[in-house]
Amino acid sequence: MDDSFKRNIEYVFNNFFSEEEIEQVLSDINGLSHPIFDIVNPYCYDSSNNNGFTRENVRLAFNIIIKKNSEWLNKIKKRLINNTDYSQPSSALGELRCYGYLLEAFTGYDVKPTDKSSTPTPDFSIINKNEIVEVEVNTPQMNGEEQKALEQFNNQQNSTTHNKPCIREHVTAPFGRKNAKCVTENVIHKITSIKEDEAQFSKKTCSILWVDLQDSHMNSIDDRCRSSCPIFTGRGYSSMEDYFSNELWYATYASKGTPIFESVNLGEGIPVKELPKVTYDGRFCKKRKSIVDAIIFSLPHNTVIYENPYAKHKIPKWFIEAIQNVRWYSYQGSKLNFPDHILRNQLRIDRKIITSLSQKELKHW
Incomplete structure (x- = not known):
């Protein structure tokens, strides 16, 4: 391990860790790297630069x-x-990251960690005079089976063929790929189950x-925050732009039976007889009676807030x-009642868009 790793750790964490602690961070378990290692790795390059954004988010x-x-x-x-x-x-x-973001945004307000007790409590509270907003943080982890498969791949010895290098490849679906008709459904299910x-x-305060989806294995859906539309287009299996479901919207607002789009095309291809359907209600569907008043999704270079249209x-x-x-x-990228309290109307339009698209003569590559 060269010194650039240590320099990056010192840069991000301002010499917070001792030499011994840095060595702990630079170690790995069963072929998987430490989350801090992923952030400070100077040789980790990706076209989205998500790790670079996350590194700066942590540092700030x-x-x-x-x-x-x-x-x-x-x-x-x-x-x-x-x-x-x-x-x-x-x-x-x-x-x-959450605490730093809140301190920066809520200047002039009392932002403080919640004292932990034997009963479940939120992580932070923001106090303004006699009003309190409580914030609970969750950082989703890679699907267990996918993590195990990645561990096995990383632990395999590199091999050579006829004294030539052998390039190995492994595809991971961090949100899981089993027990669903498509990968998109697994992403939706994992998010709505958080x-x-x-x-x-608490039922007594705004919650x-x-x-936080900035973990290096979970940040691939950052582009879903570009718009709060339930459907987006992107390069899929075909040579044209395909239709995809916005997993954040679906996990929050979709009701059971809502059609799921995964690389569906309106052009030439194989006709889709039946689109996969959501098999559960999203968190903010009226039937679930969620006591959460809003969800904030924090990704490497997007932060969006989805408000509960039926919030208590x-x-x-x-x-x-x-x-x-x-x-x-x-x-x-957000879904808010701000400024005109029209969130329910927006969601009705969103659902009409999904229904209308699902009734077209769609093609699937």
């Missing part, structure tokens, strides 16, 4: 927190450098679920105004 959040609440950083330090269970540093990084029991949320607690105006200062906030 860390520097904000260390000035405001260094004690909190010391409390999560063991989780950050844990090298026996990577879900620990992954979730700690998600909380760190904190499904809602045990950390926000913060979903109206999101305070001061919160809506301040959250628009949060890092990477995208209004066009």
Whole structure:
């Protein structure tokens, strides 16, 4: 391991870790790298630069927190450098990013971590006079079976054929690929199942679920935040632009039986006899009676908020105004009642779009 890794760790975390702790972070388990390693890896290049954005997000959040609440950083330090269970540093990084984002956006408000107790509690609270908004953070992890398959692939010895290098390839579906008719359905299901029991949320206060999807294995859906439309087009299996379901919208607002689009084309191809259907209600469907008032999806260079149209607690105006200062906030990627309280009308139109498209003579490549 060359010194550039250590330099990046020192750059991002401002010399927070000792030499011994850095060595822990640079180790791996069963062929999988530590979440901090993924962030600081100077040789990790991707066309989206998601890791580069995440590195800066962590650095800026860390520097904000260390000035405001260094004690909190010391409390999560063991989780950050844990090298026996990577879900620990992954979730700690998600909380760190969230806390830094909130401190930066809610200047003038009291943003503080919640004291942990024996009963489930949210991670942070934002207080404005006598109003409280509580925030619970979740950092989704790679599907267990997919992780195991990746471990096995990484642990295989590199081989050569006739003294020539052998290039190996492994395709991963981080959200899972089984027990569904298409990969998109697995993505939708994993997102809508986050904190499904809602045990950390209170019926007495405004509750926000913060979903951090900046983990290197989970950040591939960042482009879903470009628009809050339920359907988007992109390059699929055909040579033309295909139709896809926006998994964030579906996980939040789709009702059972909603058609799913995965690389569906209106041009030439094989006619689609029947599109896959969602087999469960999204979190903010009226039937589920969710006590979560909004979900914030945080990705490498997008932050969007999806409001519950049937929320028990109206999101305070001061919160809506301040959250628009949060890092990477995208209004066009969000679903809000702000400013004209027309979210339910927007969702009715969205559902009509899905229904109309599903009734066309669609083609599937």
